[in-house]
Amino acid sequence: xxxxxDREETAxxxxxxxxxxxxxxxxxxxxxxxxxxxxxxxxxxWGIATAVGDSYKNDTSLPGTEAQAAADLLKExxxxxxxxxxxxxxxxxxxxxxxxxxxDPMLAEVAELPNxxxxxxxYDNPTAIAEDGTxxxxxxxxxxxxxxxxxxxxxxxxxxxxxxxxQGLQVELGGDAVRLLAEGETGTxxxxxxxxxxxxxxxxFGTFIAAGLxxxxxxxxxxxxxxxxxxxxxxxxxxxxTPPIMFLVGLGVGxxxxxxxxxxxxxxxVRGAEPERATVTAMDAAGRSxxxxxxxxxxxxxxxxxxxxxxxxxxxxxxxxTVLMTMLAxxxxxxxxxxxxxxxxxxxxxxxAEKRRAKGKSADGEGWRKLAAxxxxxxxxxxxxxxxxxxxxxxxxxxxxxxxxxAGNDPDDSTSRQAYDLLSDGFGPGFNGPxxxxxxxxxxxxxxxxxxxxxxxxxGTEGVAATAPATATPDGEAxxxxxxxxxxxxxxxxxxxxxxxxxxxxPGLTEDNxxxxxxxGATAASEDYAGxxxxxxxxxxxIVVGLSIVLLMAVFRSVLIPLKAAFLNLLSIGxxxxxxxxxxxxxxxxxxxxxxxxxxxxxxxxxxxxxxxxYEIFLISRMHEEWVxxxxxxxxxxxxxxxxxxxxxxxxxxSIMIVIFAAFVLSPTRLLQQAGFAFAVAIFVDAVIxxxxxxxxxMELMGKRAWWMPAPLARILPKVELEKH
Numbered sequence: 001x002x003x004x005x006d007r008e009e010t011a012x013x014x015x016x017x018x019x020x021x022x023x024x025x026x027x028x029x030x031x032x033x034x035x036x037x038x039x040x041x042x043x044x045x046w047g048i049a050t051a052v053g054d055s056y057k058n059d060t061s062l063p064g065t066e067a068q069a070a071a072d073l074l075k076e077x078x079x080x081x082x083x084x085x086x087x088x089x090x091x092x093x094x095x096x097x098x099x100x101x102x103x104d105p106m107l108a109e110v111a112e113l114p115n116x117x118x119x120x121x122x123y124d125n126p127t128a129i130a131e132d133g134t135x136x137x138x139x140x141x142x143x144x145x146x147x148x149x150x151x152x153x154x155x156x157x158x159x160x161x162x163x164x165x166x167q168g169l170q171v172e173l174g175g176d177a178v179r180l181l182a183e184g185e186t187g188t189x190x191x192x193x194x195x196x197x198x199x200x201x202x203x204x205f206g207t208f209i210a211a212g213l214x215x216x217x218x219x220x221x222x223x224x225x226x227x228x229x230x231x232x233x234x235x236x237x238x239x240x241x242t243p244p245i246m247f248l249v250g251l252g253v254g255x256x257x258x259x260x261x262x263x264x265x266x267x268x269x270v271r272g273a274e275p276e277r278a279t280v281t282a283m284d285a286a287g288r289s290x291x292x293x294x295x296x297x298x299x300x301x302x303x304x305x306x307x308x309x310x311x312x313x314x315x316x317x318x319x320x321x322t323v324l325m326t327m328l329a330x331x332x333x334x335x336x337x338x339x340x341x342x343x344x345x346x347x348x349x350x351x352x353a354e355k356r357r358a359k360g361k362s363a364d365g366e367g368w369r370k371l372a373a374x375x376x377x378x379x380x381x382x383x384x385x386x387x388x389x390x391x392x393x394x395x396x397x398x399x400x401x402x403x404x405x406x407a408g409n410d411p412d413d414s415t416s417r418q419a420y421d422l423l424s425d426g427f428g429p430g431f432n433g434p435x436x437x438x439x440x441x442x443x444x445x446x447x448x449x450x451x452x453x454x455x456x457x458x459x460g461t462e463g464v465a466a467t468a469p470a471t472a473t474p475d476g477e478a479x480x481x482x483x484x485x486x487x488x489x490x491x492x493x494x495x496x497x498x499x500x501x502x503x504x505x506x507p508g509l510t511e512d513n514x515x516x517x518x519x520x521g522a523t524a525a526s527e528d529y530a531g532x533x534x535x536x537x538x539x540x541x542x543i544v545v546g547l548s549i550v551l552l553m554a555v556f557r558s559v560l561i562p563l564k565a566a567f568l569n570l571l572s573i574g575x576x577x578x579x580x581x582x583x584x585x586x587x588x589x590x591x592x593x594x595x596x597x598x599x600x601x602x603x604x605x606x607x608x609x610x611x612x613x614x615y616e617i618f619l620i621s622r623m624h625e626e627w628v629x630x631x632x633x634x635x636x637x638x639x640x641x642x643x644x645x646x647x648x649x650x651x652x653x654x655s656i657m658i659v660i661f662a663a664f665v666l667s668p669t670r671l672l673q674q675a676g677f678a679f680a681v682a683i684f685v686d687a688v689i690x691x692x693x694x695x696x697x698x699m700e701l702m703g704k705r706a707w708w709m710p711a712p713l714a715r716i717l718p719k720v721e722l723e724k725h
Contacts, residue, residue, distance in 0.1 A: 020291070024283030024335040028276055031339035038220055038333050045227035054230045056240040058147055059310030065528035066502065070438040070520025074480070077440075077473035084149075086140040086175035088161045089419040091426075092168055095133040096122065102164045107138055109160050115153045117141040127468075135426030146176035147240060154181045158415065174407055174419030182414055183669050190247060193663035197255055197656045204652055205266070207348055209341055213262060217334050218254025221326040222247055229318045238314040244672050245315060246322045248664055248679070249607055252657040253297065253614075254326035258334050259656070260618060261286045263649050265338060266345070270353040275342025279335050287331055292555055293617045294327035296548055297610030303544035304606050307536045312599060316606065323610075368647035372640040372696045379697035386694045390685065394574030396581045402530030403595025405670040406432065406489055410592075424488070428465045433489025434482045435498065436521030437506070439470075441514060448472045450515035451479035457509055458483060463497040489523045490594050498524050530598045540602065544609055545570075554717045555617070556624060557709050564698050565620075568690050569612040573605055576682035580604075584674050597671045604675065608682040611657070615650050615691050622646045623699065627707060635706065639699045647692060654687025 027034045062068045088110070090096045090103060100123060111119040122128040122136035129136040140157060142149055154177045165171045194215065201211030226243050264286040268278035301323065304316035338345070375382045407420035423431050439451040451470035458464045468482035483501070487493040498519055506517035545566050552562035580596065587593030623642030627633060661683065664676025699706055 018284060020283045020287040020331065021280050023331055024287060025276070025280050027332045027335035028279045028339040028342075031336040034332055034336035035340070038224075038329070038336075042220055042224050042227070045224055045231070049227040049230035052231060052234065055234045056147070056242070057233070057237050058239045058241075059237045059314075061310065062525070062529055062532050065525075065532060066518050067520040067525035067528045070436065070518035071525075073438050073440060073478060073518060074473065074520075077475050077478040079473040079478070079480070084142050084144075084146040084176055086142065086154075086157060086173055086177055087419060087423070088138040088140060089172045089174060089422045090122065090136050090138075091134060091170040091172075091422050093134055094168060096129060096136040097133060099164075099169050102169070103138075106161060106164045110140060110157055113153065113156050113160065115143045115149060116157070117143045130426030132426075135422055137423065140175075142177065146180060149177040149180070151181050154178060162415075170418075170422075172415045172419035172422060174416050174423065178419075179407060179410065179416045182410070182416065190251075190663070192666060193251065193660035196659035196663065197251075200652065200656050200659065201255075201259075205349075206352055210262070210266075210345060210348070213334065213337055213341075214255040214258035216337070217258040217329045218251045218326060220333055221254050221329040222250035222322060225250065225318070225322040225325045228321065232318075236314055236317075237310040238318060239311040241669065241671055242315045242318050244664075244667070244669070245603070245675065246319055248661065248672070248676060249319050250322040250326055252660045252679075252683075253294075253323055253611070254329065255656050255660070256611075256614065256653045257290045257294065257326060257330040259653050260290055260649060261330055261334055262338075263652075266349050269346050269349045272350075275338065275346055278346075279338045279342070283331070283335060289617050289621050290327060290330050292551070293614040294323055296551060296613035296617070297323045297607070299547045299551065300544045300606045300610035300613075303540055303547065304602060306540050306543050307533065307602065309533070309536075312602065315599075315603070319607070365644035365647060368692075369640050369644040371647070371692065372643040375693055375696045376636055376639065376700045379700045382693050382697040383701075386689055386697075390571045390575050390689065393685075394571065394578045396579075396586075397574050397577035399585075400577060400581050400601065401492065401585060401595045402533060402598040402601070403490055404526045404529070404598060405594060408432065408488060408490060408592075409594045409670050411668075428484060428486065429488040429491070430465050430485035430494070433494065433523040434468075434484050434521060435501065435519055435524055437481045437483055437501070438478060438518045438520055439480070440478045440516045445513060446472075447477055447479040447515070450509075450513055451481045453509055453513065453515075454481045454483070454506075454517070457505055458501075461500070461505060463487065463493055463500065485523075489526075494523060495527055498527050526598070530595075533598055533602060537602065537605075541605065544606060548609065548613055550717075552613070552616070553709070553713070554719070556620060556707070557714060557717075557719070558707050559709050559713070560702055560706055561620060564695075564702075565613065565616045568694060568698075569609050569616075569686075572612055572682045572686040572690055573608050575685045576604060576608060576678040577601060579681045580674055580678040583677060584670075591673075594670075597674055600671060600674045600678065604678045604682070608679065608686075611679075611683065612686045612690075615654070615686055616695075618650060619643065619646050619691050619695060624707075633704070635703045636700060639696050643692065643696055650687050650691050654683050657683045658687075 088107070090099070092099050096103070104121070107119050107121055110116060118141050120139040120141070122138045128138070158173050158178065158181065161173055162171045198211055198215060201214060202208060205211050226246055229238060229243065229246065232238060261282050265278050265282035268281050269275065273281065298320045301316045301320040305313050307313070407416040410417035410420070420432055437451070437454050439447050439454070441447065441450065448470050455467040455470070458467055463486055465484045465486040467484065470479045470481050472479045485494045485497050501519050506519070509515065509517060549562040549566055552565055553559065556562070582588045584591050585593060585596055619642060622645055623638045626638040626641040627635065630638065658680045661676045661679035664672045667673055667676065
């Protein structure tokens with residue numbers, strides 16, 4: 001893997017020192033001050049964050065939806081849920097009544113554990129034992145919400161319950177707190193990604209110190225930002241799954257940006273430049289690309305705030321801050337580290353270049369030049385082949401079903417999954433996700449009577465297995481009825497049942513008795529959340545794509561290039577979503593099938609659209625440099641030379657991002673699995689198929705028209721110098 005540049009002479013110092021030259025030069029000369037400042041920021045932020053702790057909140061409220069209205073109605077009448085529960089599920093082929101002498105002491109012990117409010121025994125609740133008597137469950141009511149339950153306290157409950165297993169008795173535990181306990185065992189994906197990235201960088205640069213610099217830059221930036229977010233979680237709504245997403249994106253982007261600058265720096269050293277001159281030149285050329293590439297990612301992420309959803313807004317702002325910090329680290333901390341190790345790098349890289357020349361190996365990107373020439377000979381064939389391939393990969397995305405994972409998606413050997421399966425076997429698939437019908441009013445009758453009418457109305461309704469007795473709220477002004485579907489919470493038939501209740505069954509009851517009926521509960525809320533995201537997606541896409549097109553127009557002084565970039569980015573996103581649908585929704589490659597996490601598609605759109613623009617800027621800026629600086633203004637030559645001098649950088653950076661993102665498939669969290677997989681597919685498609693084949697073909701077909709912009713538009717847009725001339 002070779003990173004090349006075609007300039008044969010050392011670049012002259014710029015006549016006018018721009019901001020990137022001044023910042024890079026200062027950080028290089030005052031290297032120890034710059035390094036000390038970053039160390040102080042990292043240590044200070046984490047010192048305070050460790051002392052204060054985090055206060056993450058998963059805000060899934062959706063004003064304007066029926067499920068939210070049902071939750072608000074219950075709160076109004078004093079029936080707001082104060083805490084969560086854990087189910088202790090028992091299975092014994094001889095019947096759970098026969099093991100009562102072992103179960104009762106265990107339940108008594110659990111009731112005395114920290115953060116346990118009370119325990120409802122299965123023997124005190126006839127409906128908690130299945131008809132065949134072999135499966136039953138006890139309900140542990142927690143004093144806190146599952147998100148606030150300390151992992152060690154959950155582990156005590158699990159250990160105490162499973163201590164009585166044996167002699168034919170199986171004990172499994174379910175509930176959000178138990179699932180969070182399993183998800184707390186993270187770190188494998190991050191470590192695998194870091195090691196794989198280090199291996200690629202060592203192969204590229206041949207030295208551990210050089211390979212470690214991009215990783216150090218990423219860790220400083222991500223570490224500082226996560227510390228800030230820990231503190232910010234006390235003031236703003238930030239979901240608990242935000243830090244892993246920050247790490248995933250920040251690590252990939254940080255290494256990406258540092259690699260681009262470092263590759264240019266190495267090329268300058270090989271051509272004989274002094275370390276400081278090489279740093280300044282790299283910052284003035286590659287630093288500009290890093291700055292504008294980072295701006296596109298930040299713009300795309302900020303577009304997520306248009307969705308108006310609490311958890312997504314918090315994630316978007318957190319990841320945008322992460323990208324900003326990685327950009328600043330690449331522009332300030334990297335020059336400082338280059339100042340510290342510059343002389344060592346000059347000797348090592350020069351010696352390796354001499355050895356390559358002695359062996360007759362080319363170092364001018366000839367392979368990439370030949371690839372570009374081959375694509376340029378048959379540009380239409382290249383475009384058609386790529387369009388067919390990407391279209392086929394993107395087509396499944398049209399069938400994506402959004403939702404939220406539950407214990408049915410957990411690994412087969414996890415206690416939460418086994419508890420889920422036992423409850424399904426004993427009480428039916430819908431037991432794990434009942435619908436909650438909330439009733440208020442009812443003319444002359446009480447709310448409880450109006451709620452009881454639901455059971456009669458649903459008798460014989462397709463998709464309903466059973467209903468629980470009506471339960472009045474503490475003030476008696478409202479009541480609830482649990483409706484158990486015949487299908488699992490994530491089944492499409494359950495989604496249809498929610499629509500049937502809302503559109504067909506309950507409106508008829510309202511006409512009869514004047515009561516208000518609302519369908520809520522976790523399953524209905526999941527459907528509402530997915531629907532709301534789908535409704536707001538078009539506005540979000542228009543904002544992100546529109547802002548990116550305007551930015552690229554200002555950068556490249558072109559109309560066609562930004563439009564082409566936006567279209568190709570949408571193709572890579574479509575391919576990623578299609579592949580994710582096949583793997584995680586349809587169950588390909590051995591994964592448990594189920595809905596795609598509602599957060600993931602919008603997150604993928606924003607982040608991948610921004611990251612794809614990174615490679616667009618890296619590649620097109622070099623083509624633009626060749627176009628502007630050449631005497632003959634030959635667009636075909638500009639395309640070939642642009643790919644020759646950036647193809648290896650883009651491929652190397654893409655490889656690193658792919659292994660980092662793909663490593664998150666090892667995470668126990670389904671959201672991270674889906675996001676990591678989709679990011680990896682998108683970057684592969686973008687770096688290999690689009691940037692190395694489709695872009696050269698499209699640029700060849702556009703020719704000189706690629707750099708055209710109407711004069712009136714050119715006067716309106718600010719002129720941005722991406723590369724030095």
